Structures are given as C-alpha cells and as structure tokens.
Amino acid sequence: MKISLSVAFLMFGTATACFAQSATKQTCNVEVDITDTDPNGTNVRATPGGDVITALKNSSSDGWILVHLTAQAGDWYEIDRAKLIDSNLPSGEKIIFQGAGYLHKSVVGVSGMQNGGVVYRNHDIRTEPIDAHAAGDQPVELLGCWGTFLKVHVRKGIGWTEHACTNMNTTCV
Known part of the structure; x- marks a missing residue:
C-alpha cells in the first residue's frame, strides 16, 4: 500500500511539474x-x-x-x-x-483589428466569438499569444484572434 501511494504521488508530482513548465x-x-x-x-x-x-x-x-x-x-x-x-x-x-x-x-x-475579423472566447476557432465582426479601427491591447492566436482586449471584451492588424500606417479595413 505504501509503495502504491508513493508511486501515485510521484506520478502526480511529475505531471504537475510538466504542466507548470508548459505554463x-x-x-x-x-x-x-x-x-x-x-x-x-x-x-x-x-x-x-x-x-x-x-x-x-x-x-x-x-x-x-x-x-x-x-x-x-x-x-x-x-x-x-x-x-x-x-x-x-x-x-x-x-x-x-x-x-x-x-x-x-x-x-x-498591434495597430488594430482587421475589419470584420473575429475575436473568440478561447484560442480555438470552434469556440464562441465575443465579437464576430470586429471593427478595424478600434483600440486593441495585446495581452498574450498562443499558437497562431493573439490574446487581445477589444471593445467587447478579452478574447483571442488571428485577425489583428499590424500595419502601422493604415487601418486594416
């Protein structure tokens, strides 16, 4: 019994350490x-x-x-x-x-959003959008990144997008 609990603890501890590293x-x-x-x-x-x-x-x-x-x-x-x-x-x-x-x-x-771009609840296009047709000229605050997604704060809230504008001379409309 002691060995089983020790092994379980070690396995859980290893999984926790791996998760912490990826985070x-x-x-x-x-x-x-x-x-x-x-x-x-x-x-x-x-x-x-x-x-x-x-x-x-x-x-x-x-x-x-x-x-x-x-x-x-x-x-x-x-x-x-x-x-x-x-x-x-x-x-x-x-x-x-x-x-x-x-x-x-x-x-x-980023300088804004691509006009009509989508902002999702999570970094996955299968999740519900918080803004299905984002305005291109709105202020956008960059909060993070995950894969091909940027975590942004836009007028309708905080979400994830692949449609940020990176053109500093014009809006992406």
Missing part, C-alpha cells in the same frame, strides 16, 4: 509591431530582463518594425527576427534582427 513558456507563431517610441531603439535582451544584445531602430519616417513572436514567458516575448517594413525599400522590408532574443510586453502591440 511558464507558451509557444506561438505570430507577428506584432514594435510600439516603443524611444529614439534610441527598442532593447532586445538575451534572456527575460537580461543583458541587451541589440537595439531595434526604425530608420524610416514612413516605416515600422514588425517582430515575429515564438513564445511568451510571463511579461516577456521571445522573438527570432525583426524586420523594418517600408514601401521605399526595394522589397518593402528589410531584416534588422535574426536570432534569439526577448522583448518586454510594454514595447509591442
């Missing part, structure tokens, strides 16, 4: 904007709160910086690349960072 770093695959207005650029760090490895600077008056999020760990987003978006560039964009780095949640966001 601390959530993988995602989305792009968002740098919203930081610091003229010295936005610091990319080696680890959450760690040493600065580079600063992302917008060298264009008409462009903006788009970053690819690969994970979220608390208030920090892991990135693997950043690009300057500018119609004056030959291809319309230029990679300005590639590698592993972290950005604080306070320096990234």
Whole structure:
C-alpha cells in the first residue's frame, strides 16, 4: 500500500511539474509591431530582463518594425527576427534582427483589428466569438499569444484572434 501511494504521488508530482513548465513558456507563431517610441531603439535582451544584445531602430519616417513572436514567458516575448517594413525599400522590408532574443510586453502591440475579423472566447476557432465582426479601427491591447492566436482586449471584451492588424500606417479595413 505504501509503495502504491508513493508511486501515485510521484506520478502526480511529475505531471504537475510538466504542466507548470508548459505554463511558464507558451509557444506561438505570430507577428506584432514594435510600439516603443524611444529614439534610441527598442532593447532586445538575451534572456527575460537580461543583458541587451541589440537595439531595434526604425530608420524610416514612413516605416515600422514588425517582430515575429515564438513564445511568451510571463511579461516577456521571445522573438527570432525583426524586420523594418517600408514601401521605399526595394522589397518593402528589410531584416534588422535574426536570432534569439526577448522583448518586454510594454514595447509591442498591434495597430488594430482587421475589419470584420473575429475575436473568440478561447484560442480555438470552434469556440464562441465575443465579437464576430470586429471593427478595424478600434483600440486593441495585446495581452498574450498562443499558437497562431493573439490574446487581445477589444471593445467587447478579452478574447483571442488571428485577425489583428499590424500595419502601422493604415487601418486594416
């Protein structure tokens, strides 16, 4: 009996530890904007709160910086690349960072919603929408990421979307 309880406890303890690890770093695959207005650029760090490895600077008056999020760990987003978006560039964009780095949640966001986009209750298109036809010009607060979904706060509440606007020069209507 003692052995069975010990094994059950160890099995439960292992499952709890695995769940805790997955909750601390959530993988995602989305792009968002740098919203930081610091003229010295936005610091990319080696680890959450760690040493600065580079600063992302917008060298264009008409462009903006788009970053690819690969994970979220608390208030920090892991990135693997950043690009300057500018119609004056030959291809319309230029990679300005590639590698592993972290950005604080306070320096990234989205410019709005794609007009008519859907915001769901959960990060699954099979869940009930909280907004089935979101207005494109509404304020949107970025709260997190999960897979291809962004967790956002919009007029109708907090939910998950794949239809955020990342065009800093115009609304996605």
